[in-house]
Amino acid sequence: MDPRYVRNFSIIAHIDHGKSTLADRFLELTGALQAREMEAQVLDSMDLERERGITIKAHSVRLDYTALDGQPYVLNLIDTPGHVDFSYEVTRSLSACEGALLLVDASQGVQAQTLANAYLAANNNLEIIPVINKIDLPGAMPDEAKRQIEEIIGLDADGAILASAKEGIGVRDILEAVVERVPPPSGSSEAPLKALIYDSWYDAYRGVIVQIRVIDGTIRAGMKVTMMINGQSYDIDQVGIFSPKPLPVESLGVGEVGFVIANIKRLGDAQIGDTITEAARPTAEPFPGFQEMKPMVFAGLYPVEGHQYPELRDALEKLKLNDAAFAFEPETSAALGFGFRCGFLGLLHMEIVQERLEREFDVDLVTTAPGVLYRVTTTDGETHEVDNPSKLPDAGRISRLEEPIITAIILTPAEYVGGILQLCQEKRGAQKNIEYMTSGRVVITYELPFNEVVLDFYDRLKTVSRGYASLDYHVTGYWDSPLVKLDILVNGEPVDALSIIVHRDTAYGRGRLLAAKMRELIPRQMFEVAIQAAIGGRIIARESVKAIRKNVLAKCYGGDISRKRKLLEKQKEGKKRMKRVGRVEIPQEAFLAVLKVGTDA
Numbered sequence: 001m002d003p004r005y006v007r008n009f010s011i012i013a014h015i016d017h018g019k020s021t022l023a024d025r026f027l028e029l030t031g032a033l034q035a036r037e038m039e040a041q042v043l044d045s046m047d048l049e050r051e052r053g054i055t056i057k058a059h060s061v062r063l064d065y066t067a068l069d070g071q072p073y074v075l076n077l078i079d080t081p082g083h084v085d086f087s088y089e090v091t092r093s094l095s096a097c098e099g100a101l102l103l104v105d106a107s108q109g110v111q112a113q114t115l116a117n118a119y120l121a122a123n124n125n126l127e128i129i130p131v132i133n134k135i136d137l138p139g140a141m142p143d144e145a146k147r148q149i150e151e152i153i154g155l156d157a158d159g160a161i162l163a164s165a166k167e168g169i170g171v172r173d174i175l176e177a178v179v180e181r182v183p184p185p186s187g188s189s190e191a192p193l194k195a196l197i198y199d200s201w202y203d204a205y206r207g208v209i210v211q212i213r214v215i216d217g218t219i220r221a222g223m224k225v226t227m228m229i230n231g232q233s234y235d236i237d238q239v240g241i242f243s244p245k246p247l248p249v250e251s252l253g254v255g256e257v258g259f260v261i262a263n264i265k266r267l268g269d270a271q272i273g274d275t276i277t278e279a280a281r282p283t284a285e286p287f288p289g290f291q292e293m294k295p296m297v298f299a300g301l302y303p304v305e306g307h308q309y310p311e312l313r314d315a316l317e318k319l320k321l322n323d324a325a326f327a328f329e330p331e332t333s334a335a336l337g338f339g340f341r342c343g344f345l346g347l348l349h350m351e352i353v354q355e356r357l358e359r360e361f362d363v364d365l366v367t368t369a370p371g372v373l374y375r376v377t378t379t380d381g382e383t384h385e386v387d388n389p390s391k392l393p394d395a396g397r398i399s400r401l402e403e404p405i406i407t408a409i410i411l412t413p414a415e416y417v418g419g420i421l422q423l424c425q426e427k428r429g430a431q432k433n434i435e436y437m438t439s440g441r442v443v444i445t446y447e448l449p450f451n452e453v454v455l456d457f458y459d460r461l462k463t464v465s466r467g468y469a470s471l472d473y474h475v476t477g478y479w480d481s482p483l484v485k486l487d488i489l490v491n492g493e494p495v496d497a498l499s500i501i502v503h504r505d506t507a508y509g510r511g512r513l514l515a516a517k518m519r520e521l522i523p524r525q526m527f528e529v530a531i532q533a534a535i536g537g538r539i540i541a542r543e544s545v546k547a548i549r550k551n552v553l554a555k556c557y558g559g560d561i562s563r564k565r566k567l568l569e570k571q572k573e574g575k576k577r578m579k580r581v582g583r584v585e586i587p588q589e590a591f592l593a594v595l596k597v598g599t600d601a
C-alpha cells in the first residue's frame, strides 16, 4: 500500500462523549459492515464492555474510504481505551497514529479526560481535529464547546466539525478532514523492520495476537522476528488486518496497521510498547518510552466457600492470560483463610476483574478494601514494598514510610471550586495550580495521596460538584508520610483483612467511625460480639453487637413447612457473602466499610 494514501487516526474523548457511536457510523459509511450486520458498538467486542459502556481493549479497524475527489484511501481507526487506569495503553495507541479526532459532547463541553487525552495527543505530535458531537441534543452549545476547546486546551477550534454520531450528521465531513488534515505516515521501506506493539491479547486457538503499527520496513509471514525488550525470537505464522473481521494479508508495509500471529505463548512476551524487528537485520533503536505496566492498587480476593479455592486460582490464571497488567499471588489471611493478593492498574480495572470472575467463572468472592503500594524502610536500612496493610512492620521497626502520590487534574464550573478545594485539603492534598477560564471553567491541579483517592475521593468529588467536576490523574511519585496501621478486633482477635493504613492525624476519628460502622454491619449472633479499633496495640474505640434472643424459626411455629423452608433458603442466600471469623459471621460489606467511612468527623 502506498503510504501516501494511508491515514492512521484515533478518536479521543471523555467517557460517554460518543466515541463508539461515531466509530460505528464510520463502519457503516465505508461499508465495512452492512447495516444489518451491525450490532450496536461493534468495536467494544466483549459483552461486559458493551454493558458497562466502556472500552477496555484497544482494537482497531481498517476502513476503505473513497474520498469525495474519487481517490481511495485506507483509514486505520485505532481505538483507544478512555479511562485513566489504562493511560499507558492510550499513549501507545496514540503513538501508532498521525492524527486524532478530539470528540467533545456539545452539551457537556470539555471534561478532564478530554484535556488529558488532548495533551497526550499533542505530546505525540498528532494532528488534532476537534469534533463537536451530539449537536442534535436540545442542550447542545456548540459555540461554548468550541470556546472551551480554545481556552482550556489551547487548540484552534475554527475548523471544528459539528456532528451527531447518533443521527449520522457530519460523518463524511469528519472522514474528509482525516484525509485532508492528518499527515500520511512517513518511514523507510528499505530500512530494517521496526514495528510498534500497541496492543496484544490471548486467543484460546491462536495464542497471543499482537497488534502492530509498522514504522519502517515490511513484515511478512515466514519472517523471523525479535521482540526488542526481552530479546525473544519468533517465526511469523500470519500477518493480517481487521476489516473489522480478521483477514490475512501477505505483508504490512510502512505506516500500515494490523496483527501478527507467531506462536507466542504468554501475553507477557509481547508487551504493549515493545518493538518488533527482523532477527537477521535488526533496527538500531527500539521505539522510545517503553514502560512496564505495573499494578498500583491491591486487594485480597477470597472465595466465600473455602473449597472454591482451586476454582478461583484457575479463574485467575485464565484472566491473567488476557490481562498482562493484572497480577496475583497466593496469600493467607487469619480471618479469611486461603485467597489471593491481586494487583490492578486502578479501581476501574479492579471492578472489571471482579465482575469477570463472578460472571464468567461463577466464583463468589469476598474482597478486602483496596489499598496502594507503600514503600517502607526498616531500621536495618532495607526498603520493602508493602501491598497489604497487615504486613506493615511494627512502628518500632520502621525508619521511613512513603506513600504513592498522584497528580490530579480537576475540571469544574467555578461555583464548585470552594467545595473541591476543601475536599482536596481534607484529603491531604498539595495545591499545584488553579486556573480560571473566562468560560467559567476552572482547571485545578493537585498532588494527592493515592490512598485517599482510592478510598472515596471520586464519589466525594461528584457530590460536592453535583456531578459537574471531572477528574483525571496519574501516579507521579512517593512522599514521606506519618502513617499508622489501624486494626479492627472482633471479640479480642485482630481481623487482618480489616486492617488499613491511615494518616496519624485522622486515625483516631476513623477508628471510632469504623468500629461504629462494624456494629451496624455485623448481624446479631447468638452471643454478644465486641468490636474494637486499635492503633499499634492501643485500643481507641469499642462497640458491641448485642446477642439475639430468638431463633428465626421460632416465628414459624404452627408448622407452615414451605414458609420455614423459604426462610432457611433466604438465610442461606444471605450467607453467600458472609465469612466466619472465629465464631462470628462477618458480611462482605464490612470488609469494604473502610471505603465508606470518611475522615470528616
Ligand SMILES: Nc1nc2c(ncn2[C@@H]2O[C@H](COP(=O)(O)OP(=O)(O)OP(=O)(O)O)[C@@H](O)[C@H]2O)c(=O)[nH]1
Pocket: 013, 014, 015, 016, 017, 018, 019, 020, 021, 022, 053, 054, 055, 082, 133, 134, 135, 136, 137, 163, 164, 165, 166, 167
Ligand atoms: N443525542 C446524542 N447521543 C449520542 C450521540 N453520540 C453518542 N450518543 C449517546 O451517548 C452515549 C455514549 O455514547 P458512546 O458512543 O457509548 O460513548 P463512548 O465515548 O464510546 O463511551 P466510552 O466508551 O464509555 O468512553 C450513548 O448513549 C450514545 O447513544 C449523538 O450524537 N447524539
